[in-house]
Amino acid sequence: MRPYKQRHAKFCGHRCAMLFHQEAVLTAARTPQAIEKSAAARRGRGARRSYPKLYGRHMHRVVAEQKLGRALRPGEVVHHIDGNKHNNTPANLEVLSSQSEHASLHGHTRVRPRPTHCKRGHPLVTPNVYTYPNGSRVCVICRRVYDNAWKKARRRLRASFPRRPRSVAGRLRNNSGQFARSEP
Numbered sequence: 001m002r003p004y005k006q007r008h009a010k011f012c013g014h015r016c017a018m019l020f021h022q023e024a025v026l027t028a029a030r031t032p033q034a035i036e037k038s039a040a041a042r043r044g045r046g047a048r049r050s051y052p053k054l055y056g057r058h059m060h061r062v063v064a065e066q067k068l069g070r071a072l073r074p075g076e077v078v079h080h081i082d083g084n085k086h087n088n089t090p091a092n093l094e095v096l097s098s099q100s101e102h103a104s105l106h107g108h109t110r111v112r113p114r115p116t117h118c119k120r121g122h123p124l125v126t127p128n129v130y131t132y133p134n135g136s137r138v139c140v141i142c143r144r145v146y147d148n149a150w151k152k153a154r155r156r157l158r159a160s161f162p163r164r165p166r167s168v169a170g171r172l173r174n175n176s177g178q179f180a181r182s183e184p
Helices: 014-027 032-042 059-068 099-106 140-159
Strands: 077-080 093-096 129-131 137-139
Touching: 059 077, 059 093, 077 099, 093 099, 129 140, 137 140
Parallel strands: none
Antiparallel strands: 077 093, 129 137
16 A cells, blocks of 8 residues: 555554554664664754763763773762763763762752841840741741731731621520520
């Protein structure tokens, strides 16, 4: 069947159609030259955000294994000394024993000192600090200001909706707050 007629071919059922299309795909299998040609056409179009790969593996890991003369152990991390992830020369690669060592090398393990003042400048000393059960601290003055503002906004919101008269199970409240009994 001619290629332009394949789209319009009629089959007795779904199974026959799938068998036909599988056979068409197998007979038109792409050669390695065709694969390389299409890859070359797409190459260089990305933003180069990820690591270059060599046969599905990160190239910097392959180069580091060749430099060491052995396979990388589980947990070992390859670090680019100059920070350029596309520079995979052996002199630019360093193998580290763990991800935590790699993070400390980049300065991601800095421990920030506990703040001495809140955002509004109140000192965070013992009478002015509330400590949550999870260990986080908050300024009592700022918390009180926030809570009062929240309560005020909630009152304003409630006031914008009209209230209905209160009744419970058909009995109405009288002026003293007691339920008035209706006599039959």
